Amino acid sequence: MTVTDETTLRQRALDALLTARNRTSLLTDCVDDGELTAQHSPLMSPLVWDLAHISNQEEQWLWRTVAGRAALRPEIDSVYDAFEHPRSVRPTLPLLPPAEARAYASDVRARVLDVLDRTALEGRPLVESAFAFGMIAQHEQQHDETMLITHQLRRGPAVLTAPPPPANGAGDLLPAEVRVPGGPFTMGTSDEPWALDNERPAHTRITPAFFIDTVPVTNGAYLRFIADGGYTDERWWRLEGWAQIRQHSIAAPLFWRKDGGQWLRRRFGVDEPVPEDQPVVHVSWYEADAYARWAGRRLPTEAEWEKAARHDPASGRSRRYPWGDADPTPAHANLGQRHLSPAPAGSYPEGRSPLGVRQLIGDVWEWTASDFLPYPGFTAFPYKEYSEVFFGDAHKVLRGGSFAVDAVACRGTFRNWDLPVRRQIFSGFRTARDAEPS
Ligand code: AVJ
Numbered sequence: 001m002t003v004t005d006e007t008t009l010r011q012r013a014l015d016a017l018l019t020a021r022n023r024t025s026l027l028t029d030c031v032d033d034g035e036l037t038a039q040h041s042p043l044m045s046p047l048v049w050d051l052a053h054i055s056n057q058e059e060q061w062l063w064r065t066v067a068g069r070a071a072l073r074p075e076i077d078s079v080y081d082a083f084e085h086p087r088s089v090r091p092t093l094p095l096l097p098p099a100e101a102r103a104y105a106s107d108v109r110a111r112v113l114d115v116l117d118r119t120a121l122e123g124r125p126l127v128e129s130a131f132a133f134g135m136i137a138q139h140e141q142q143h144d145e146t147m148l149i150t151h152q153l154r155r156g157p158a159v160l161t162a163p164p165p166p167a168n169g170a171g172d173l174l175p176a177e178v179r180v181p182g183g184p185f186t187m188g189t190s191d192e193p194w195a196l197d198n199e200r201p202a203h204t205r206i207t208p209a210f211f212i213d214t215v216p217v218t219n220g221a222y223l224r225f226i227a228d229g230g231y232t233d234e235r236w237w238r239l240e241g242w243a244q245i246r247q248h249s250i251a252a253p254l255f256w257r258k259d260g261g262q263w264l265r266r267r268f269g270v271d272e273p274v275p276e277d278q279p280v281v282h283v284s285w286y287e288a289d290a291y292a293r294w295a296g297r298r299l300p301t302e303a304e305w306e307k308a309a310r311h312d313p314a315s316g317r318s319r320r321y322p323w324g325d326a327d328p329t330p331a332h333a334n335l336g337q338r339h340l341s342p343a344p345a346g347s348y349p350e351g352r353s354p355l356g357v358r359q360l361i362g363d364v365w366e367w368t369a370s371d372f373l374p375y376p377g378f379t380a381f382p383y384k385e386y387s388e389v390f391f392g393d394a395h396k397v398l399r400g401g402s403f404a405v406d407a408v409a410c411r412g413t414f415r416n417w418d419l420p421v422r423r424q425i426f427s428g429f430r431t432a433r434d435a436e437p438s
């Protein structure tokens with residue numbers, strides 16, 4: 001590796017760590033200690049748990065494993081082990097109080113920046129291309145998104161503000177769907193330096209030709225499903241989805257309520273009319289699947305989603321992003337909590353794919369039809385608990401990232417997963433259909 005490569009990598013790792021920490025501070029400095037330690041929802045950890053968990057992971061991987069130093073606070077490891085204690089019981093654990101959690105975070109970070117300065121970024125898989133630093137920045141950003149979900153579930157007046165997304169989507173002027181040709185494409189990656197284990201390795205997939213929605217399904221379209229009795233017609237629903245909506249009296253996306261004749265939604269402490277031109281958000285996989293069936297369509301498979309997002313029919317190669325290989329800018333996608341909502345359908349024309357599919361990156365996580373499974377040749381790295389323990393038919397794959405995802409944790413290959421009943425996450429979807437046989 002040349003000196004310039006090393007300098008660039010070090011700078012990139014430093015930027016990613018600093019960007020993540022700024023966001024963590026933004027999310028935790030805007031509420032008082034009572035709110036940091038409160039349980040805002042049994043679905044989520046207290047914010048102060050995420051805060052110290054972020055630093056405990058950073059300590060374990062960068063201070064202990066990369067630098068080979070002794071544990072700073074070995075006695076707290078078990079409290080911040082996500083597998084030992086489910087989220088609902090975390091408020092009862094002996095958590096570091098806010099001031100101590102913040103002091104721990106600054107102490108770990110100061111040591112880690114020193115480690116970054118002194119570590120040669122080659123020779124060991126964990127430090128090759130600054131991978132472990134990139135992994136920890138992505139981990140912090142993932143918990144920042146988790147904390148933003150906690151903010152969304154929190155009751156009480158708004159504490160977060162951000163400018164609204166661009167107003168002119170004009171999504172309904174676009175063709176409703178795009179035809180993606182059949183044939184092979186490259187799925188996954190073997191050369192994206194900070195790609196996580198489940199995105200690897202690159203391999204060839206063959207899909208038949210299919211059609212996919214140009215833009216994510218909007219609130220306006222989803223309202224037609226509701227108005228057509230979508231939630232009361234068992235025909236559209238999987239057994240478990242029907243059971244969930246009956247048991248919990250679900251009749252609209254999470255955070256929606258009907259006031260007289262008007263649908264309102266609560267968004268980070270503010271009630272507002274549901275904006276018809278924005279992608280629908282806070283729906284479960286079952287709701288997405290039922291909508292698609294009602295529309296005479298289906299969810300795209302994970303391979304179809306990635307082909308729509310990465311395949312360049314002209315060159316036959318797969319891009320890092322729909323628009324090419326360049327990192328996202330604000331002109332490409334709604335990422336990084338720059339706005340506190342999805343942008344109208346049709347926004348970000350510069351972010352479109354070669355075939356003209358829009359908003360694949362950012363705005364809302366998109367449910368796919370697929371279970372979360374390893375690619376052929378998968379190897380867990382650096383730990384089985386990131387991906388491997390979640391493989392199987394319990395979790396469905398989501399793609400593309402939401403407005404709450406930072407660019408460092410978002411790319412055409414990035415895979416997220418969750419239970420099909422989940423709806424507090426920033427989840428939406430688009431639909432697809434088989435192309436006619438040629
Ligand atoms: C990939 C978003 C499902 O938040 O549960 C955070 C990421 N893994 N800490 C999660 C993760 C360990 C994970 N998701």
Ligand code: FE
Pocket residue numbers: 053057082139143
């Ligand atoms: Fe974690």
